[in-house]
Amino acid sequence: VNYAQNYTGVEWxxxxxxxGHFTGxxxxxxxxxxxxxxxxxxxxxxxxxxxxxxxxxxxxVIQENRWFTGFPKELAKGMVFVNWRF
Numbered sequence: 001v002n003y004a005q006n007y008t009g010v011e012w013x014x015x016x017x018x019x020g021h022f023t024g025x026x027x028x029x030x031x032x033x034x035x036x037x038x039x040x041x042x043x044x045x046x047x048x049x050x051x052x053x054x055x056x057x058x059x060x061v062i063q064e065n066r067w068f069t070g071f072p073k074e075l076a077k078g079m080v081f082v083n084w085r086f
Contacts, residue, residue, distance in 0.1 A: 002028075016042075036062070050085040057081070 002011040006020040016026040022033035031040040036053035045055040049064040060083035065074045074085040 031057075045083075052086050053084060055079075055083045 001015045001017070002013045003017045004011070004022075005018070006022075007018045008023040010024055011018065011026045011031075012028065014029050016028045016031045018026070018033045021035045021037070023037040025038055026033065026040045026042065028042045029044065031042045031045045033040065033047045034049070036047035036050040038053055040047065040053070040055045040057070042057045044059045045057045046061045047053060047055070047063070050062050053062070055062065058080065059078070060080070061078045062074070062083055062085055063077060065077050065083070065085055067076050075083050
């Protein structure tokens with residue numbers, strides 16, 4: 001398990017949790033970032049918000065995204081396989 005408040009770099013573990021701003025790459029089964037700038041690759045990826053981020057996994061949630069209104073810059077609040085905000 002990796003835990004950080006604000007972090008820049010790579011988090012690679014079963015569970016990665018950055019409660020503040022995360023910049024970089026999270027790779028694990030469950031990934032969480034308060035504010036995401038970078039890539040989340042895992043089974044469950046959650047970000048409260050994203051400045052510029054890509055999520056690839058089974059469940060992908062960016063809470064501040066609206067449902068399909070900002071395409072192509074953002075996709076949706078929750079998606080299967082991929083979600084983003086740029």
